[in-house]
Amino acid sequence: MKRNFFKKMILVLALFVLSSNVVTATVLLPSFFTDNMVLQQKSAVPFWGESDGKSVTITTSWDKKSYTKNVTNGKWNVVLKTPVYGGPYTITIHDGTIKTLNNILIGEVWLCSGQSNMEMPLEGWGKINNYKEEIENANYPQIRLLQAEHIESTLPLNTLTVQHDGWNVCSRKTVADFSATAYFFARKIYNEKKIPIGLIHSSWGGTLIEAWTSSGALTTIHDFDTEIQAMKSETDGAALLQKYNADLADWEMKVIGSDKGFETGKAIWATPNFDDTSWKTMKLPSFFDSNGLGNFDGVVWFRKKVTLSESIIKKDLSISYLADDDDMIWVNGNYIGETKGYNVERHYTIPSKFLNKGENTITIRVFDGSGNGGIYGDENFALKSEKETISLAGNWKYSIGIDSKDLPAKPYLAQGQNRPSAIYNAMIAPLLDYKIKGVIWYQGESNAERAYQYQKLFPLLINDWRGKFKDKNLPFFFVQLANYKQKKEQPTASDWAELREAQFLTLKLPNTGMAVTTDIGNGEDIHPKNKQDVGGRLANIALAKVYNTKIEYSGPLYKSYKIERNIATLDFDFKENIKAKNGELKGFSIAGSDQKFYWAEAKIVNGKVEVYAQEVPNPVAVRYNWADNPDGNLTNASDLPASSFRTDVWAGITQEKK
Structure with missing residues (x-):
């Protein structure tokens, strides 16, 4: 008995030693192959990963098929055949150990990309219309969400960095920080077609289109050759930075030299005894664009007198605020400091030696390069000591130092994520x-x-992505810029109108579609809260063009014009029941050969629009909604707005900018 017992023990020990020397294979999958994912229906779907085994076997539950592949240099790949939409299913990967992906759906996968308006979440910083109710009702288990992280790279990456461990089922717990536009797009399609939808959200606020385009595509237009070469070479990169710093220093000297607040380099508007009685008044904190200065870019000086007690000036004081874009601050004529960057909170210390018992003068100089400008934030704008707080919110005197229109263009250097191709490399290339x-x-x-350059850049990106995704007819639907900034009383030039024109012209590419949003923006907010209609309008385009649903998806689109005597007659595509929405037609302007535009009267005659103005007896050109914040009301049976357009090809304000 003892002899048999010892034989058994020796056998068990031998098996244990042998098994401890066997290497256990481990499957590694890309970040987007996880539980809850959606795979494209009726397709040959690439599926790949890594393993230290000799071979892998992949089994798909929807068809019970197995695919066996040898592992070469640690990598393997197969192509899975997917059926019509359905699920949930599983995928099992066996390379010595078994890994199973669960709750997989077969459906439609959409890539959702762009800048902050695509990124804008339901809650968080977005807080869209009715966000609490929308989140509470977001129970859509057939919609799945994949959120890419913000990553940029000099070279294309193989790995996509994602949040929340991969794909998530859409619910009130997962949707709050996801793209609102993408969610409403998917919700409408799902409610109409009951097809599972997978959303890959890869966007980044404040980014340029060239950052989303491959360097190979960009080199074909030569507008970014220097920047692309600098990304490849440290020497070229250092030289580019050195030139930029020199150009910027020269430009800043020109700004100070032209600024009325400086005289021979001295800040005369910051001196305590400067007479500012003729200056106007503005409440701070606020953006000066919406406080009487319209769409002003340039330098604005602010001054405020503050009374301080003897006790508070015995120690240094602090002051904090936000400024857009750059600021400088003085107290009683003494320079305190400066900060560059619109999204950097200012924290300054005011030495007690600069403070007076009684009246003190605080001067802040703000430079704004584009968009909103000023001293902004909440009402907690104050001077502070350890024990006391003196509010600075309220009326400040202000005056313009210089208008950017009177300055040469500010030097620009694309850095970080806005370098050409930098985001494409990290947030698109891994998905191809x-x-x-x-x-x-x-x-x-x-x-x-x-904007004029965008006429090249936008089609370039679309064709680039279609080539990279190996689908020359890949549907590509986009949102036209909404209405934004202050309304203008008279027709004027507009870079936002020129950008909308570039988007409109991109419709010449096949299988594209454009959601016009000039009726649902917010003149004071570049991030309008109504993302329900934006996502819904994109979904209508997809339903009509991809899912063969009979649905109205476009307002009128300009097609042609002719002029007879003093009347210009405009014809449109999508003109069924063309009409004015709410009242008489507005938003049209007309010009003669002098290129001076006047607001025009417009009316619909036999399905076309006739435009004329008494000031223009010999018209040459017509424009519609040609403004940052237009209010035109041309529509059709869809009740969707017409796109802005112009009939002329006169040089715009962005034509020479690159």
Whole structure:
């Protein structure tokens, strides 16, 4: 008995030693192959990963098929055949150990990309209309969400960095920080078609379109050759930075030299005894664009007198605020400091030696390059000591130092994520083998100052992505810029109108679609809260063009014009029941050969629009909604707004900007 017992023990020990020397294979999958994912229906779907085994076997539950592949240099890949939409299913990967992906749906996968308006979440910083109710009702288990992290790279990456461990089921617990536009897009399609929808959200606020385009595509237009070369070479990069710093220093000297607040380099508007009685008054904190200065860019000086007690000036004081873009601050004529960057909170210390018992003068100089400008934030704008707080909110005197229109263009250096191709490399390139149905895109605000160039850049990006995703007909639907900034009383030039024109012209590419949003923006907020209609309008385009649903998806789109005597007659595509929405037609302007535009009267005659103005007896050109914040009301049977347009090809204000 003892002999048999010892034999058994020796056998058990031998098996244990042998098993401890066997290497256990481990499967590694890309970040987007996880539980809860959606795979594109009726497709040949690439599926790949890594393993230290010799081979892998992949089994798909929807068809019970197994695919066996050898592992080469640690990598393997197969192509899975997917059926018509359905699920949930599983995928099992066996390379010595078993890994199973659960709760997989077969459906439609859409890539959702762009800048902050695509990124804008239901809650968080977004807080869209009715966000609490929308989140509470977001129970859509057939919609799945994948959120890419903000990553940029000099070279294309193989790995996409994602949040929340991969795909998530859409619910009130997962949707709050996801793209509102993308969610409403998917919700409408799902409610109409009952097809599972997978949303890959890869966007980044404040980004330029060239950052989302591959360097190979960008080199074909030569507008970014220097920046692309600098990304490849440390020497070229250092030289580019050195030149930029020198150009910027020269430009800043020109600004100070032209600024009325300086005299021979001295800040005369910051001196305590300067007479500011003729200056106007503005309440701070606020953006000066919406406080009487319209769409002003340039330098604005602010002054305020503050009475301080003897006790508070015995120690240093602090002051904090937000400024857009750059600021400088003086107290009683003494320079305190300066900060550059619109999103940097200012924290300054005011030495007690600069303070007076009684009256003190605080002067803040703000430079704004584009968009909103000023001293902004909450009402907690104050001087503070350890024990006392003196509010600075309220009326300040202000005066313009210089208008940017009177300055040469500020030097620009693309850095970080806005370097050409930098975001494409990290947030698009890793996805190229993931089979998708189409793209929705919401971007353009950051390129508005170079709107004419966008006429090249936007089609370039679309064709670039179609080539990279190996689908020359990849549906690509996008949002046209909304109405924003102050309304103008008279027709005028507009870079936002020129950007909208570039988007409109991109409709010449096949299988594209544009959601016009000039009726649902917010003149004071570049991030309008109504994302329900934005997502819904994109969904209508997809339903009509991809899912063969009979649905209205476009307002009128300009097609042609002719002029007879003093009347210009305009014809449109999508003109069924063309009409004015609410009242008489508005938003049209007309010009003669002098290129001076006047507001025009317009009326609909036989399905076309006739435009004329008494001031223009010999018209040459017509424009519609040609403004940052237009209020035109042309529509059709859809009740959707017409796109802005112009009939002329006169040089715009962005034509020479690159």
